[in-house]
Amino acid sequence: MRRIRIEPSGREVDCAEGDTVLQALEKAGYALPNNCRAGACGECKVRVVDGRFDQGMVLDMALSAEEREAGFGLMCMAKPLSDALTIEWGTADARPKLFPPRENVSFVVVEKIPRTPSICEFVLKPVAQPLRFWPGQYVMVGGGRAAIPDRSYSIASAPKPDGEIVLQVTKVDGGATSTWLHEQVKVGDLIRVSGPYGTFIGDPSVETPVLCMAAGSGLAPILSLAEAALRRGFAKPVMLLFSARTEADVYDRGLMAYWQMKHRNFRFVPTLTREQKPGMRHGRITDVLPKLLTDLSAHSVFIAGSPAFVDAGKAAAKALGAQDGLIHTEGYYPRYPPITPKPEQLLARP
Numbered sequence: 001m002r003r004i005r006i007e008p009s010g011r012e013v014d015c016a017e018g019d020t021v022l023q024a025l026e027k028a029g030y031a032l033p034n035n036c037r038a039g040a041c042g043e044c045k046v047r048v049v050d051g052r053f054d055q056g057m058v059l060d061m062a063l064s065a066e067e068r069e070a071g072f073g074l075m076c077m078a079k080p081l082s083d084a085l086t087i088e089w090g091t092a093d094a095r096p097k098l099f100p101p102r103e104n105v106s107f108v109v110v111e112k113i114p115r116t117p118s119i120c121e122f123v124l125k126p127v128a129q130p131l132r133f134w135p136g137q138y139v140m141v142g143g144g145r146a147a148i149p150d151r152s153y154s155i156a157s158a159p160k161p162d163g164e165i166v167l168q169v170t171k172v173d174g175g176a177t178s179t180w181l182h183e184q185v186k187v188g189d190l191i192r193v194s195g196p197y198g199t200f201i202g203d204p205s206v207e208t209p210v211l212c213m214a215a216g217s218g219l220a221p222i223l224s225l226a227e228a229a230l231r232r233g234f235a236k237p238v239m240l241l242f243s244a245r246t247e248a249d250v251y252d253r254g255l256m257a258y259w260q261m262k263h264r265n266f267r268f269v270p271t272l273t274r275e276q277k278p279g280m281r282h283g284r285i286t287d288v289l290p291k292l293l294t295d296l297s298a299h300s301v302f303i304a305g306s307p308a309f310v311d312a313g314k315a316a317a318k319a320l321g322a323q324d325g326l327i328h329t330e331g332y333y334p335r336y337p338p339i340t341p342k343p344e345q346l347l348a349r350p
């Protein structure tokens with residue numbers, strides 16, 4: 001068993017053989033930011049100040065040569081090689097705040113509901129002990145074999161006493177696990193879920209207005225956060241800006257209408273990027289946002305969806321004064337990002 005020491009708090013956690021630094025911290029409840037768990041997004045980057053570690057395979061765009069040189073590493077892939085590894089992360093009073101993840105928890109698919117032409121919703125009930133999670137977190141689901149690997153899916157519901165969770169899955173063309181979920185998993189099936197993971201969680205004590213931006217099934221963690229916040233009586237204005245290609249891609253409209261009636265501080269604004277419909281906004285988030293809000297300097301901002309959408313949303317929010325410390329993002333990074341061939345490789349092809 002190796003030890004991970006966290007500075008400046010001086011706290012220590014055990015790291016089991018084969019575990020990454022991220023897994024060791026998660027098991028101890030520490031909220032080290034993470035997203036792709038595959039060395040592709042850079043969320044889990046920290047500086048290692050003492051000890052040796054095996055970085056594993058990561059993308060240069062997530063960890064540059066200069067950052068490696070300066071001692072930084074991606075903790076989702078890093079495994080300690082020395083008995084002790086000291087990392088710089090968190091504050092002097094850093095303490096555990098997450099529920100330690102559990103692996104292969106059995107859930108029964110009690111409902112499977114097509115939501116849009118490409119998004120299917122799965123309602124899952126645990127067979128035994130519920131999985132405890134914070135709204136906004138994600139779980140890993142897979143078919144238990146190499147052909148259907150574990151993938152991350154955000155929980156779309158707030159915690160419920162019976163442990164029911166809802167997932168909303170977009171079918172990705174040629175995607176192993178999303179296709180399996182859409183085409184093979186059926187009501188009554190038993191599936192294995194691991195988690196919870198992730199730090200896309202709201203601060204229940206926050207007293208700012210909130211702007212949420214989501215595209216496609218990026219709505220899932222936003223629904224979980226919003227449901228939990230509205231349920232506990234959050235009174236500041238909450239705007240949910242949802243980007244969809246067509247009207248058929250806008251889902252949960254009934255729930256949105258209900259929340260708007262019940263909670264006067266909640267507003268749902270869908271915008272369509274590929275068609276125009278009477279009474280609906282049209283255009284990308286970057287164009288629509290400045291027409292709805294002009295000053296985000298005091299807003300908490302939550303953005304979820306594809307990495308490109310998240311980047312665009314973040315830039316649009318910052319252009320309106322949003323502060324970095326109040327912007328929270330969940331980019332749906334693919335587990336194995338597409339490899340873009342270099343121009344010379346393209347030219348070399350016959």
Ligand SMILES: Cc1cc2nc3c(=O)[nH]c(=O)nc-3n(C[C@H](O)[C@H](O)[C@H](O)COP(=O)(O)OP(=O)(O)OC[C@H]3O[C@@H](n4cnc5c(N)ncnc54)[C@H](O)[C@@H]3O)c2cc1C
Nearest residue numbers: 035151152153154169170175176177178217332333334338
């Ligand atoms: C923190 C987190 C939360 C997530 N939450 C959700 C969620 O709630 N709902 C959801 O549907 N997905 C979510 N995802 C994405 C999900 O984990 C998978 O990446 C996605 O379902 C594709 O997996 P797959 O096995 O079907 O495709 P793979 O077999 O991994 O990929 C097949 C091909 O498709 C490409 N690809 C993969 N994903 C995408 C994509 N999204 N768009 C375009 N091309 C892609 C890959 O680069 C590859 O070339 C989340 C991802 C992360 C990191």
Ligand code: FES
Nearest residue numbers: 035037041042076
């Ligand atoms: S690079 Fe570590 S979580 Fe993405």
